[in-house]
Amino acid sequence: MPVESRADEKLRWGIVGTGGISQQITADFSLVGNADVVAVASRHASSADEFADAFGIPTRFDDYSKMLDSDIDAVYIGTPHVTHFELARAALERGRHVLCEKPIGLNAAEVRELAAIASESGAFLMEAMWMKFNPLYARLHQVVDAGAIGEIRSVRSSFGAPFPQDDSSRWKPGGSALLDQGIYPVTLSHMFLGEPSNITATGVIREDAVDLSQNYTLNYSGGRFAHGASSMVEFLDQSASLSGTGGWITIDTGFWFASRLTVHRFSVEKGETTETIETTREGNGYVPMLRAVTASILNGDVEHPLHTMDETARVFDTLDEIRRQITPNGKAWS
Structure with a gap:
């Protein structure tokens, strides 16, 4: 209609x-x-x-x-x-x-x-x-598309923090570090590498099926890969990086809402050179x-073309497979 x-x-x-x-x-x-x-x-x-x-x-x-x-x-x-x-x-x-x-x-x-x-x-x-609408990510795409770090070969990102063990829904059946925090590293990997060809994952999950932490490697053709981790019981580095054949980019802590990234390049003649890009956050972001x-x-x-439902479903395909691998009975959410 x-x-x-x-x-x-x-x-x-x-x-x-x-x-x-x-x-x-x-x-x-x-x-x-x-x-x-x-x-x-x-x-x-x-x-x-x-x-x-x-x-x-x-x-x-x-x-x-x-x-x-x-x-x-x-x-x-x-x-x-x-x-x-x-x-x-x-x-x-x-x-x-x-x-x-x-x-x-x-x-x-x-x-x-x-x-x-x-x-x-x-x-x-x-x-x-x-995250996809964050002005920093518009600049990130411009930098990558301009070939600043060559072909992207790997992505690294994680989000972990020891949340208070209170009466919130986080700790009740259906709670999930993977869905709440891990969705950001997985989405970032999909944004720049696409759907993985295979996945390896391990994690900690309670008997009531609340998953507490996980780490995962998404593998792609030609040896490309993404490393990710998520947790609601411990701190994990909350920055991210994209590495390529011509350099690498680091995104500041809180990579999903960050306002600064740094482009790193290296040559024998000059050693490491860096360029910092900053954007301004509006309101709460x-x-x-x-x-x-x-x-x-x-x-x-x-x-909206920045985050279509087809792209969303493909991210969930990856999340489902991570969940399947870290769950003792080998099932995703039902």
Whole structure:
């Protein structure tokens, strides 16, 4: 079903969930000129009221279904990831556009099912992989495409931190360091090397299937490779690097939201030479993504070319295989 362009209008957003990520996203929406946050939904009326009052949102709901039936165009889903599939499906089936916090589902099958529902409804759908919209990554692609480090031969990235062992969803069934943190290293590898030809992985997983940590090697033709690791019980280096036949690039700590990279080259005559590239972060860092998604929806697009649902599903194929290898019974999420 075609979607008509509404490029001269404002898009009316509803926020689902009132946690920290929803707070940051809503604050950044205030910097997007053609977007209005007009509603918020939470399981608890008091939470919805408090959130709405804090951000000046006119309408609040303790019933998600009622928000979907209200005067909104699109939803941002910022709830625990075990809920994402059902919440996104409900919105798409109502013809609402969806921007869903990562991970958008628990496995590749869920991702592809959501994509099919979106295609049938004609609604926009995207996982909120803000890293791809980070201005630094636009510069990174320019540097790589210009041949600054030659052919990329390997990617290294990791994200680990010992999160507080509290009552959050992170530690409950469905919690996953791989889906929460590991999705960034795997996505980065896909961005610059594509789909791996084979994968080797090992990790630590609890009896209730919450995976705590993992490390993995993605192998590609011609000896190219990507090394990645993720954990929610220990620190791991949070920088990243891309290495090529003519040099290498390092991305600062917090590589998925970083604002600085360094291009390294080496020659016998000059030794190592470096060039640093810096960008400026807008708000909490989500503004470029929110601006791009809002513009795409108003333009009548059903996905954004920087992060298509096909690309998302391929990343999940890799995540599924890592999960299969680190799980004692050899299964991915179900």
